[in-house]
Amino acid sequence: MKSRYGLMGWVLWGALLTLGLVGVWQRFTYGHHLANYGSFIPWGLWVAAYIYFVGLSAGAFLLSSLAYIFKVKALEAIGRLALVVATITLFMALLSIWFDIGHMERFWYVFTRPNFYSMMAWMIWMYTAYFLLLLAELGIAFWVAPAKGERWLRVLGVLGVPLAIAFHGGVGALFAVVGARSYWHSALFPILFLTGALTSGTAFLLAVVARFWPDCGEGRRQLVRLLSQITLGMILLDLLLEWSEISVPLWGNVAPHVEGLHIMLFGPFWWVFWIGHLLLGSLVPIYLLARHPDNPKWAGLGGALAAIFFMTVRLNIVIPGQVASILPGLEGAIQHPRLTTFYVPSAHEWLVLAFVVAVGILMFAVAKRRLALFGSASEVKR
Template identity: 70%
Template sequence: MSERCGKWGWRVWGILAILGAIGVFQRFAFGHQLAAYGSLVPWGLWVAAYIYFVGLSAGAFLLSSLVYVFKVKALESIGRLALVTAVITLFMALVSIWFDIGHMERFWYVFLRPNFRSMMAWMIWMYTAYFLLLLVELRLAFQPGSLKRDRLLSLLGSVGVPLAIAFHGGVGALFAVVGARPYWHTGLFPILFLSGALTSGGALLLAVVALRWPEKDESHGRLVRLLSKITLGLLLFDLLLEWAEVSVPLWGGTAYHTEGLKLMLFGPFWWVFWIFHLFLGSLVPIWLLVRFPTDTQKAGWAGALIAVLFMSVRLNIVIPGLAVPILPGLDQAVLNPRLTASYVPSLHEWLVLAFVVALGLGMFGASRKFLNLYEKTAEAPR
């Protein structure tokens, strides 16, 4: 079965890679002209993909810290996997956002002349530090065990935890500090980003461990059950925060604060929230995890559903916040597709996203082949 699975996997990956290559070619040949965002909704699919992948990374990393900092024995065997996932998804995030900026060749200006009044500059500096730390930690995690290495890993993990919290909270703050957009401008936003990161990162690890683990023995079952519980708890907590974020402005009822929410809940893309996020991405996985607590296969599918469909949460953060015209009538003032309040990602944007996904899957496949992903990090000889 796994051989057939592998064959199909390769085919799907090949198609993604070819489509992605077309998208990247278009991006370099035509710049931003084939993208569907405009000047009223200036951010779209790629920014949503960026916060999605970066969330997966921060979540996976924070879970790896349970192994390297908090020494949770039961999770030891996923330490390496979590770190590799964190590196790959961060890389995917950076590639996504690189395609999004207007002058790709100037990305390094953020290091050359940063403006530390800008939350974006803080975020970039912090994820650079986080990326470097991740690489060193990854290198150490694959080295033979020694007491010195264990201490270093623990130290790096300890520095990494606040860094990952600050950096992903910073991604949320990047949106939250924009006073012009009431949909984003709440104190809960950075925290919501963190809980979303943990939920999606945890769910991704659950999916990989439950579905792709090489030896499905008793210890594997225990590991999956523990990850299931962690993911379920995180998802429920995330839904609680989301409830607070949605219900408070709706209860208050002032149009200024509810327009974006109403767009998300009842606008033309209501199904992204109700069907993809709430039903398929939350209720079905909760049911699977609660109803079949010992079924590793179903736990894996639950994890996969949460992790993949979390993209709908990220899309619903970026787009409804922008698609409410900032001044009534501004979207009607000039007849130009770049100056309307509606946004649907273009085929080109999806193709570029396909490239990023193919890139990530390729890196993951390669790391599965060349690294001992599923072995616990060697312990120091006692």
């Protein structure tokens, strides 16, 4: 039974990877030709995927580090898992954004010709530091000192928490500092990015724990319940902040601040918000998590929905912000498919994303097989 599912899973994964490889081949052969973003909507699916994955990473990391710092025993058990998840999703994020840039071979310029004024430069430097920190933590947790790891991990966690906050808040700031886009230009943005990271990261961990954690009775139930409660709390907090972010400008309903909101809420892709984010990504998970907090199946489903559909939040940050604030009349001044505010990701963009996801899955599968992901170090030792 299990192996049949496993086999099917691998077949699906193979298909995903194959499609993804086609996308990567296209990317290297045709450059940006096959992508649908343009000069009015310069950032598309890949940028949204990037902030999505990077959010997962920061969220998972923050959760486990906070657990170490505040000695939440019940959560320490997922420390290693969280580290691995944070590393893999960060890698996926970097892969996504690497495919996005115009000159992939020049990514390292950000170190040799830095601009201290650029939030993007700071973000890259910080996630480089964060990546190194993750590697260090991974090394300690799995190889160097698996037995006494917790103390080290706590020390690194203390270092890592401000870094993760700064770096993911920085991702939010990267958008927020753009005064040209009123929709992004909000002081709440860095905060929203952090709570969003915690929401999606926790939800993702919940889903992973619920699905893959070895069934050893009460321990897993407790873990699932705790994660369910945190996820539920974060979703609610997130919604609160979101309400604030949306309702305040809408109350006055004066351009340019509401332009992007109108596009998100009532534009041609209204369903991304109402159905994707609000219904499937928030209300259904809230119900499941509140109703079945310790049922791995339902809570896990709730976590998975919240985590996966968080992508809609990321898309709704990136795209409407660009559609709004275009000078009236600029669209249509020149007749070219790249000079339009209508954006739907092309098949090519989805294929490349499929590649990123396939790589992530592979990394997780390898980690799961090779590393002791589940249980705290002490548990493993026992």
